Amino acid sequence: MKKSLPILCTSFLFCSVFSYGNEEVEEAQTDEIAMLEPSIFAQQPASLEELDLSPSTFAPRHKNPFLAVGLSALVPGLGHIYLEEYKTAGYLLGSTGLFGGLSYSDVLNENFQASNLITMQNVSLYGIYAAYRDVRSYNREEGYFYKMPKDSFADLVWAPFQWSVLKKPEVWGGFLGALTLAAGAQYFLSPEKTECAANHSSKMTFPLLAFPVGIGEESFFRGYLQPMFSEWLTPWGGIILSSLAFGAAHLGNGLFMEPEQRARYYSVGLPVITSFGFYFGWLTYKNCSLKESVALHAWYDFALFLVSYAAVQSAAVGKPSFSISIPF
Known part of the structure; x- marks a missing residue:
C-alpha cells in the first residue's frame, strides 16, 4: 500500500495538471478568436436612412409621348425605334417604303400608283396612333385617366x-x-x-x-x-x-x-x-x-x-x- 501511494499521488497530480492545462488552452483560443474577429461583425446594420432607397432609384425609364409621336409623324417607325420596339418599327418602315416605292414606279399605271400613295399616307396615320398607344403602355399608363383603344x-x-x-x-x-x-x-x-x-x-x-x-x-x-x-x-x-x-x-x-x-x-x-x-x-x-x-x-x-x-x-x-x- 505504501509502495502504491506515490504512484497514486503522481497519477492524481498528472490528471489535475492535464485538466488545468486544457482550460487555459480553451480560454486562450476563445480570447484569440475574439481578438481576430473582423470589426464589421460588431457593427449594427445600416439604417434605412443611410441606404438610398428613394423611389427615383427604382423608377422605370420614362419616354416622352410627344417625341414618340413627332418622330413617327416624321418617318413612320421612327417613333418605335425611340421606344425600342424594333419589330413594330420594321413593319412600319417596310410598309412605308414598299407603298412609297410602288407609288412612284414607272412600271405601274397611274391609278395603281395613286392607290399605293394613299395607302402609304394611311400607314403613316396608323403609325402616329400606334406610337401614342405604345408610349403610354411603355410609361405604364401613369398620369393618364382616359382609357384609350389598344387595337x-x-x-x-x-x-x-x-x-x-x-x-x-x-x-x-x-x-x-x-x-x-x-x-x-x-x-x-x-x-x-x-x-x-x-x-x-x-x-x-x-x-x-x-x-x-x-x-x-x-x-x-x-x-x-x-x-x-x-x-x-x-x-x-x-x-x-x-x-x-x-x-x-x-x-x-x-x-x-x-x-x-x-x-x-x-x-x-x-x-x-x-x-x-x-x-x-x-x-x-x-x-x-x-x-x-x-x-x-x-x-x-x-x-x-x-x-x-x-x-x-x-x-x-x-x-x-x-x-x-x-x-x-
Whole structure:
C-alpha cells in the first residue's frame, strides 16, 4: 500500500495538471478568436436612412409621348425605334417604303400608283396612333385617366369582316343612317341637277381604298387625337374637338368645286362630315375600341367609292347612264 501511494499521488497530480492545462488552452483560443474577429461583425446594420432607397432609384425609364409621336409623324417607325420596339418599327418602315416605292414606279399605271400613295399616307396615320398607344403602355399608363383603344393593326384590318363587330346595331344601323344622311346632303348640294359629274377621279375612289382610308383616318382622329384631347379636357370634349378636326381635314374638297357648289358644300356637306366624326368618336368611346368605327367608316366609304367609281367608268366608255357627285 505504501509502495502504491506515490504512484497514486503522481497519477492524481498528472490528471489535475492535464485538466488545468486544457482550460487555459480553451480560454486562450476563445480570447484569440475574439481578438481576430473582423470589426464589421460588431457593427449594427445600416439604417434605412443611410441606404438610398428613394423611389427615383427604382423608377422605370420614362419616354416622352410627344417625341414618340413627332418622330413617327416624321418617318413612320421612327417613333418605335425611340421606344425600342424594333419589330413594330420594321413593319412600319417596310410598309412605308414598299407603298412609297410602288407609288412612284414607272412600271405601274397611274391609278395603281395613286392607290399605293394613299395607302402609304394611311400607314403613316396608323403609325402616329400606334406610337401614342405604345408610349403610354411603355410609361405604364401613369398620369393618364382616359382609357384609350389598344387595337393592333391586325385587329383593324379584320374589323370590317368580323361578324361580332358588324352585328352591333350601332354599326349596321349607323351604316344605313350614314348613307341616308349622305344622300340627303347630296340632294341639297346639287338640287338643280339630275346628273352631275363625279368630283373624284377613279384614282381617288377605287373601292378597295376604302379599307386603308378607314383604318388610317380612324387611327389618327379617334385613336390619337380623341384620347389626347380627352386628357386635356373631358371624354366628350375630346370627341367634339376630334370631330371638328375631322371636318376641318375635309375642307380641301371644296377647293375643286365651282363657287356656288363650294358654298353649299361648306354649309351642308362639311357639317355632315363633322357629324359623322362625332358618331365615330362616340362609337370608339362606347366600345373602347377602334374596330366598330373602322368597320363603319370603311364600308360607308366603300359604298360611296363603288358608286362613284362606277359612274366614272360609265362616263369613260361614253355611256353615262348615271352620274353622281361625292364631295366627301
